[in-house]
C-alpha cells in the first residue's frame with residue numbers, strides 16, 4: 490500500500506459497514522473499519538438467542554475474521570464519539586484512551602440504531618430491549634429464571650405473575666419473540682417441571698397499531714395474528730402500554746402483573762446527525778443525497794439504519810437489505826472515484842421482499858405481488874437466513890441446530906449465565 494492511498498474510514502461493522510468494506514476489497518485505498526464490538530451481529534436471529542434456540546456464538550462472527558482476506562483493511566475495536574468535518578478527523582475511545590483522532594479522506598458512517606422508549610426512559614429498567622448479544626443473553630436469563638423461580642415458589646398465587654410474559658411491540662421482533670416463547674413452553678419446557686405447568690404461561694403481545702406486522706399486507710398480518718392466537722398468545726392491539734414498573738405493565742388501565750416485560754417497540758438512530766451537525770428527519774436519521782453523501786460533504790456517506798432517504802415518495806425502511814445494498818453502492822462509488830471513473834447513478838433500493846416467522850414451521854412472506862403464509866414461507870425464511878449469515882461455519886452450525894430443534898423440540902442454549910454484578 491503506497492503512502493498516498495486515500496484513507497476510507499468506516500464506522501460500524503454491521504450489515505452496511507461490512508458490505509462497504511467488502512466492496513472496497515480490491516480498491517487502491519486504505520480502509521479502517523472501527524466498531525465498538527469485535528463482532529458482526531446477525532440481528533434478525535437475536536430473538537433465537539433470547540429464547541434459547543441458538544447460542545450467542547452462532548449469530549456473531551469476529552469482524553477481523555470476516556475481513557481477513559481484505560488486505561487493505563485494518564479493523565479497530567473502539568467507540569467513535571465524534572467527527573471534526575473541517576479537519577477530517579473522527580475521534581475514537583477505547584479501554585484506556587479517549588478521543589484519539591483518526592484522519593480520513595472518505596468517511597462512511599454505518600452506526601445503526603439504539604433503543605427508544607418514546608420519552609419513557611424509566612421503562613428501560615424493567616423492560617429490556619433486544620439489540621445486542623448482551624441484551625439477548627440478559628433476556629434469556631430473565632425468561633428462564635422466571636420458570637425456575639416459579640418452580641421454587643411454594644405460594645401458587647405468585648406463579649401467575651412469574652409465568653406472565655409481556656412483549657411490547659408487535660413488529661417482527663415482538664411477534665417472533667412471543668411465538669418462540671409459546672413454542673418453548675409447549676415443547677422443551679413442558680415435561681421438565683414438577684410443581685408448575687409451563688403451558689399455563691400467559692404471553693401477551695401489546696401494540697398501539699391495529700394489526701401486527703404492520704409493514705406487511707393486511708391479509709398476511711391477519712394470518713400472523715391467527716397463528717399467534719392458535720399458539721396461545723394474547724394479542725392486544727390498538728393501545729400501547731400506559732406504564733411499566735417492577736410489578737409489570739398497565740395496558741388500557743388494566744394492570745398485567747408480570748416479572749418479565751420485554752421491549753420490542755422503538756428504535757432511535759445513532760448520534761451521527763449530531764456529530765455532523767446536519768439535517769435529520771423526524772426520527773433523527775441523517776438526511777442524505779441520492780448518492781448517500783451528506784449535503785456539502787461529498788466525502789462523507791451515511792448508510793443503513795442511520796440514514797434517511799426517500800424513494801418514490803416513501804422513506805426507505807430500516808432493514809438489513811437496505812443497509813447491505815447501500816454499503817455495496819458506497820464502496821463501489823468510492824472505488825470508481827479513486828480510479829477516475831464517473832460516479833454511478835443515484836442509489837436505488839431493490840426490494841427483494843420481507844419475511845417474518847411466527848413459531849415453528851410458519852412464516853409470512855411478501856415479495857412484489859407474491860404473498861405467502863405457512864410452511865412454504867417458513868422454508869424460504871430458513872434458506873434466506875442461512876444465506877445471509879456472515880460465515881459458512883455459522884451456516885452449518887445453525888442449520889444443524891435448527892434441524893435438531895425442529896425434530897426433537899430441544900433448544901440449544903438454555904443456560905442462565907450469571908455475570909459479575911448480577
Ligand SMILES: Cc1cc2nc3c(=O)[nH]c(=O)nc-3n(C[C@H](O)[C@H](O)[C@H](O)COP(=O)(O)OP(=O)(O)OC[C@H]3O[C@@H](n4cnc5c(N)ncnc54)[C@H](O)[C@@H]3O)c2cc1C
Pocket residue numbers: 500501502503504505506523524525526528529530532533534535536567568569570599600601602619620661662759792793794795807808809810812844
Ligand atoms: C432484534 C432485531 C431483529 C431484526 N430483524 C430483521 C429482519 O428480520 N430482517 C431485516 O431485514 N432486518 C431486521 N432487523 C434490522 C436490521 O438488523 C438492521 O436494519 C440492520 O442491522 C442495519 O444495518 P446497519 O449496518 O445500518 O446497522 P447495524 O447492523 O446495527 O450495525 C451498526 C454497527 O455499528 C456499531 N456502532 C454503533 N455505534 C458505534 C460507535 N459510536 N462507534 C463504533 N461502532 C459503533 C455497532 O456496534 C454495530 O456493529 C432487525 C433488527 C433487530 C434489532
